[in-house]
Amino acid sequence: MKKIIAIDGPAASGKGTLSRNLADALNFAHMDTGALYRAVAYEVLQTGGDPTQETAALAGCKSLQDKMAHDDVLSNDALRNDTIGEAASKVAVIQSVRDALIALQKSFANAPGEGFSGAILDGRDIGTVICPDAPLKLYITANVEIRAKRRMKELHSKGLDATYKAVLEDMRARDARDSGRKAAPLRPAEDAIIIDSSDLGEAQMLETALTYAKKAFG
Ligand code: DC
Numbered sequence: 706m707k708k709i710i711a712i713d714g715p716a717a718s719g720k721g722t723l724s725r726n727l728a729d730a731l732n733f734a735h736m737d738t739g740a741l742y743r744a745v746a747y748e749v750l751q752t753g754g755d756p757t758q759e760t761a762a763l764a765g766c767k768s769l770q771d772k773m774a775h776d777d778v779l780s781n782d783a784l785r786n787d788t789i790g791e792a793a794s795k796v797a798v799i800q801s802v803r804d805a806l807i808a809l810q811k812s813f814a815n816a817p818g819e820g821f822s823g824a825i826l827d828g829r830d831i832g833t834v835i836c837p838d839a840p841l842k843l844y845i846t847a848n849v850e851i852r853a854k855r856r857m858k859e860l861h862s863k864g865l866d867a868t869y870k871a872v873l874e875d876m877r878a879r880d881a882r883d884s885g886r887k888a889a890p891l892r893p894a895e896d897a898i899i900i901d902s903s904d905l906g907e908a909q910m911l912e913t914a915l916t917y918a919k920k921a922f923g
């Protein structure tokens with residue numbers, strides 16, 4: 706059985722932290738697929754392009770793929786701000802952009818690399834489109850006010866200015882775009898286990914997920 710864990714959920718749901726912790730605990734390789742869309746958006750914005758335009762977004766994909774061959778572009782700190790997050794959500798609406806990123810994600814899932822026991826991918830469509838056969842699918846959610854507070858704390862800890870109202874509005878807009886789009890909308894796979902992280906700390910999240918991983922993989 707392929708050891709793949711698919712983790713989906715909205716922005717600031719805690720899926721990224723959980724994925725990293727789970728990957729460490731299980732010795733699985735981890736791919737943050739949001740970073741791919743962020744990196745495409747970054748390429749588009751760097752060239753002054755419009756992230757809602759297919760031609761510009763596809764040029765961003767091409768540029769990313771060229772750079773990925775020799776650079777660790779996905780670890781760029783500049784990808785982590787909310788301007789890039791918003792632009793990423795816009796390029797992610799375009800089906801041809803999603804298509805261009807599918808092979809990369811599937812091959813990571815199927816061959817995570819020497820020394821790893823399996824693969825964890827986190828994103829929006831992992832359980833529904835990228836790895837529909839993953840033996841374990843988790844859908845991490847939390848109420849939008851709590852997610853906005855988490856995001857605000859994170860921004861403040863980086864010394865960035867952000868009001869709760871603005872972060873909450875951005876979060877609602879991003880949720881609506883990610884869930885309302887035609888191409889691979891954010892939604893739990895039918896066989897996903899839903900975990901509400903609103904009242905759970907990092908350690909409790911990991912413990913819960915490890916219990917499911919044990920059931921799935923023994
Ligand atoms: O998880 P994140 O905030 O880094 O993702 C940024 C955007 O990328 C998100 O708003 C929607 C898009 N995305 C996607 O459409 N599909 C994925 N598998 C991952 C991210």
